[in-house]
Structure formats: C-alpha cells, structure tokens
Amino acid sequence: MADPRWLTDDERSAWLNLASVLELLPGALDAQLLRDDDLTHFEYFTLASLSEAPERTLRIKALADMTNATLPRISRVLTGLEKAGLITRSLCDNDRRARNVTLTEKGWSAVVQAAPRHVENVRRLVFDRLTPEQTAQLSSIAESLLGELDPEGRMFTVPASGSGSGDVPG
Amino acid sequence: MADPRWLTDDERSAWLNLASVLELLPGALDAQLLRDDDLTHFEYFTLASLSEAPERTLRIKALADMTNATLPRISRVLTGLEKAGLITRSLCDNDRRARNVTLTEKGWSAVVQAAPRHVENVRRLVFDRLTPEQTAQLSSIAESLLGELDPEGRMFTVPASGSGSGDVPG
DNA sequence: AGGTATTGCTTGTACCTACAACTATCAGTT
DNA sequence: AACTGATAGTTGTAGGTACAAGCAATACCT
Numbered sequence: 001m002a003d004p005r006w007l008t009d010d011e012r013s014a015w016l017n018l019a020s021v022l023e024l025l026p027g028a029l030d031a032q033l034l035r036d037d038d039l040t041h042f043e044y045f046t047l048a049s050l051s052e053a054p055e056r057t058l059r060i061k062a063l064a065d066m067t068n069a070t071l072p073r074i075s076r077v078l079t080g081l082e083k084a085g086l087i088t089r090s091l092c093d094n095d096r097r098a099r100n101v102t103l104t105e106k107g108w109s110a111v112v113q114a115a116p117r118h119v120e121n122v123r124r125l126v127f128d129r130l131t132p133e134q135t136a137q138l139s140s141i142a143e144s145l146l147g148e149l150d151p152e153g154r155m156f157t158v159p160a161s162g163s164g165s166g167d168v169p170g
Numbered sequence: 171m172a173d174p175r176w177l178t179d180d181e182r183s184a185w186l187n188l189a190s191v192l193e194l195l196p197g198a199l200d201a202q203l204l205r206d207d208d209l210t211h212f213e214y215f216t217l218a219s220l221s222e223a224p225e226r227t228l229r230i231k232a233l234a235d236m237t238n239a240t241l242p243r244i245s246r247v248l249t250g251l252e253k254a255g256l257i258t259r260s261l262c263d264n265d266r267r268a269r270n271v272t273l274t275e276k277g278w279s280a281v282v283q284a285a286p287r288h289v290e291n292v293r294r295l296v297f298d299r300l301t302p303e304q305t306a307q308l309s310s311i312a313e314s315l316l317g318e319l320d321p322e323g324r325m326f327t328v329p330a331s332g333s334g335s336g337d338v339p340g
Numbered sequence: 341a342g343g344t345a346t347t348g349c350t351t352g353t354a355c356c357t358a359c360a361a362c363t364a365t366c367a368g369t370t
Numbered sequence: 371a372a373c374t375g376a377t378a379g380t381t382g383t384a385g386g387t388a389c390a391a392g393c394a395a396t397a398c399c400t
Contacts, residue, residue, distance in 0.1 A: 007289060011297050014305050017312035018296070019215075023238045024319040026192055040386085045189070061348060068193045073387055075350055097348045097395045119177060126188070127181050129314045137307040139184035142191045144299045149194040210356090231378060243357055245380060267365040267378040 025125065032121040037114040042067065043077060044118060047086060047103065047111045056103040059092060063101060065154040086110055195295065202291040207284040212237065213247060214288060217256060217273065217281045226273040229262060233271060235324045256280055 007015060029041045037044070049066050050056055058066075064074040078101060081087045086107030092098035103111070127135060146155070177185060199211045207214070219236050220226055228236075234244040248271060251257045256277030262268035273281070297305060316323070 005290070005293060007293070007297070010302070010305055010309065011293075014309035014312065015292055015296070017309050017316060020238075020320060020325045021312045021315050022192065022196055023325070025315070027238075028319060042386095059348085064348095068190070068197075070388065071349060072351080072389080076386080079350090092348095095348080095396075099349070120175070122185055123175060123177070123181075125318055126185070126315060127177070129318055130311060132180070134307070134311050134314070135180055135184050137304070138311050139180065139187050141300060141304050141308050141311075142184065142187035144304070145191050145195070145296060146187060148295055148299055149198060150190065155190040155193070212356095229378085240358070241379060242359080242381080246356080249380090262378095265366075265378080269379070 028125055029118075029121065033114065033118060036117050037110065039110070039114060042069070043081060044111070044114055046074070046077060046081070047107055048115070050087065050101060050103040051108060051111050056108065057100050059098050060089075060101055061098065068150075068155055081107070198295055199288075199291065203284065203288060206287050207280065209280070209284060212239070213251060214281070214284055216244070216247060216251070217277055218285070220257065220271060220273040221278060221281050226278065227270050229268050230259075230271055231268065238320075238325055251277070 026041065033039045033041055033044050039047070046063065046067055046069075049063060050058055060074060060078070061071070063069075064071050067074065069077070078087060078089065082089060086104060088102050088104055090100045090102060092100050130138065146153070196211065203209045203211055203214050209217070215237055216233065216239075219233060220228060230244060230248070231241070233239075234241050237244065239247070248257060248259065252259060256274060258272050258274055260270045260272065262270050300308065316325075
C-alpha cells in the first residue's frame with residue numbers, strides 16, 4: 001500500500017467536524033420542513049427553484065441539473081408534487097421529447113408559506129452561530145469546494161451578492 | 171404570516187453554496203468508497219469508529235450514538251458487515267440486553283486498506299482546495315454549527331480509548 | 341431520405357433508512 | 371417478590387433513491 005499523504009492535525013480536526021455537520025445538518029433541515037410543511041428539503045428546493053424561474057417553469061432536465069438530481073429521482077418527486085397539486089407537467093414546444101414543469105398557484109403558496117419558517121431554521125442552525133466574518137469565510141470556502149464538486153457549475157453557485165428580487169431562498 | 175428575519179445577501183449566497191456542498195459532497199464520498207472498497211461512507215465510518223475503540227469493541231448503542239445512526243439503522247448495517255465477516259456480535263457481560271460489536275481481523279484489514287484512498291479523496295475534494303487559513307476557519311465554523319446540531323457532543327466523544335496507536339481517520 | 345447514436349423522460353427492481361411494534365432485560369418503587 | 375417504566379436491540383412495513391432497461395424524439399452523418 002503506497003504511503004498516502006496523511007492529514008495534518010488541523011485537517012483531521014476540520015474533517016471530523018465537517019463530516020459531523022454533513023451527517024447532521026441535512027436531517028435537521030428535513031425534520032423542520034417535514035414537521036411544519038410536509039415537504040422534504042429536496043421537495044422544497046425543487047419548488048423554490050421553480051419559483052425563481054421565468055414563468056415559474058423549467059424543463060425537467062434543467063430542474064434535475066439545478067437540484068443535482070438524477071432524472072429518475074426528479075421524475076418521481078415530480079409525480080408526488082403533481083399528485084399534491086403543487087406542479088403541473090406540460091409538453092415542451094420546441095422539443096417533443098421534453099416536458100415543462102410549472103409551479104401551480106397552490107405550489108407557489110406552499111413555497112411562500114414554507115419559506116419563512118425554513119429561513120428561520122437555517123438562521124437558527126447556521127447564521128445565528130456565525131459572525132459576519134465567518135459567514136463570508138463559509139461562503140468562500142463552500143465556493144472553493146464546489147469548484148471540484150461541481151466544475152460545470154450546474155447547481156446555483158453564487159459568487160457574490162447578486163440581488164434576488166422577491167424570490168424565495170433555496 | 172409574520173415577517174421573518176430574512177437573509178442578507180451575504181448569508182443568502184453562503185447558504186446556497188453550503189446547500190450545494192451538502193448535496194454533492196456526501197455523494198462524492200460514497201462514490202469513491204463504493205467503487206474502490208465496496209463500502210458506503212457510513213459503513214466505513216462505522217468500521218473506523220470501531221477501529222479506534224478499546225479492544226476494537228463497542229456496545230451497539232454507543233456505536234449508534236457516535237455515528238448519529240438510529241438503532242434500526244445500525245442494526246441492519248451491522249448485519250451486513252457481519253455477513254461480510256468484518257465484525258462480530260457478542261453478548262455484553264454486565265447487561266444482558268446489550269451486545270458488543272468487535273472488528274474482526276478482516277474488518278481491520280478492510281479499514282486499513284480503504285483508509286488511504288479515502289483520505290486521498292477527502293484531500294482532493296476538500297483540503298487541496300483550501301488554504302491553511304481556510305482549513306482553520308472551516309474547522310472553527312463547523313465546530314460552531316455542531317454546538318446547535320449536536321449540543322451533547324455525541325458524535326465527537328470517542329470514549330477515551332487505550333489503543334490509540336494505529337488508528338484510522340474517520 | 342435512411343441509419344445510427346444520443347438525449348429526455350418514465351418505469352422495473354433492489355437497496356437503504358425511518359417509524360413503529362415487539363421481545364428481552366434492567367432499574368426503581370412498594 | 372411484584373409492578374411499572376425505561377432501555378437495548380431486532381424486525382415489519384413504507385417511502386425514497388439509484389442503476390438499468392425501455393420508449394419516444396432529436397441530431398448527426400452519408
């Protein structure tokens with residue numbers, strides 16, 4: 001077994017802390033959304049992504065890329081959201097293989113209703129714990145990691161403070 | 171709907187970037203371990219936790235706490251690892267409800283074999299992208315978040331082990 | 341046009357995980 | 371000792387996700 005570059009003490013401690021966060025934070029996000037709004041975090045993120053799109057409409061493939069979902073995954077999630085009346089599927093004009101997904105009024109209401117509580121939870125779990133300097137550091141660090149994790153920038157990568165209008169945070 | 175404390179632009183960008191990392195990094199970790207060593211990251215973490223315990227043995231409940239797993243989850247994962255010959259279950263002396271889990275020689279070998287590649291992957295995905303300052307910042311930030319996510323420090327406290335020599339990073 | 345590869349999406353199958361129910365055991369009370 | 375409640379662990383069942391297969395439509399190439 002070739003001698004690997006091991007981790008320094010600093011790296012090791014950073015890694016253990018980060019690994020714990022990776023294990024715990026998604027569950028904490030899911031739990032609040034499920035409890036308060038009967039949505040998984042992925043479903044919420046899906047709806048929120050749609051809410052920010054022009055006409056609140058996206059092609060399924062584009063939505064899958066933005067949410068880092070496989071096509072099978074997004075397909076089944078959309079089936080569930082469609083049954084709940086939160087989205088509708090329709091044919092795509094210029095490509096008859098493809099389908100458009102549109103947020104319904106009910107879906108829009110669901111996002112608008114869920115967003116404040118979700119934001120409050122994010123604030124409680126993350127930003128209330130960090131200084132403004134740490135928030136900036138975190139953004140920069142996460143952006144660096146995305147360079148390797150998502151080199152094509154498929155998922156939202158926000159380099160700096162671009163102003164969203166009245167949109168719903170993901 | 172009460173007016174929520176919204177996110178500032180900095181917070182919003184930090185959150186979108188962090189959310190993307192939360193979505194992508196676990197998959198990237200799992201993919202490498204599955205491909206190279208036929209282990210999920212959770213299985214690897216389980217074996218690594220055992221490898222650091224005294225006598226390479228832990229009670230199932232303690233293992234569940236350290237890995238943030240529910241008892242049903244750890245139970246089934248252990249069943250799989252037992253079938254693969256990587257761990258054994260045995261009765262606990264002082265509490266006949268409980269069981270001890272012990273890493274077998276084969277399990278120890280599996281961790282030792284997987285560790286360098288896993289570490290290399292962690293380095294490639296994370297630390298090669300960060301300056302030493304950012305590594306320190308990340309550790310501090312993650313530690314702050316754990317204050318809310320894991321107030322009792324369950325995932326950290328590896329019960330002081332006597333066999334600290336040839337340990338394997340989690 | 342005709343043929344082949346690729347893309348967009350859905351569905352079959354298998355695995356993983358959570359919640360709940362269940363057994364067995366322990367701890368505290370009377 | 372008997373009773374009650376809590377704890378350790380396993381298993382039934384349901385829901386989510388991935389991989390692979392499948393169908394429809396497009397793109398490319400000659």
